[in-house]
Amino acid sequence: MVRGWESKSVEGQAEQHQQPAPTGKKKQLTAKQLESRRKREVVMLSRSRVQKDLQASRNSRHRDQLNSALADLDSQIAALKDKI
DSSP: OHHHHHHHHHHHHHHHHHSOOOOTTOOOOOHHHHHHHHHHHHHHHHHHHHHHHHHHOOOHHHHHHHHHHHHHHHHHHHHHHHHO
């Protein structure tokens, strides 16, 4: 009796695997959009690191450099946001 149940379970799993996956209404992104999204994620990670460095920094010159880098990263994010 147990073997019969197992074989039916396997058959059910095989049938589910053969059925097409639900497509949903997700919009397919172009290669350029995917690249822009990837670049934006990289810039966001860099921004996060600069913010942490800024919080830990005590030197005023270093803080000025980090603030400048943060402003530059923000402008890059804004430019990439328009492309997505």
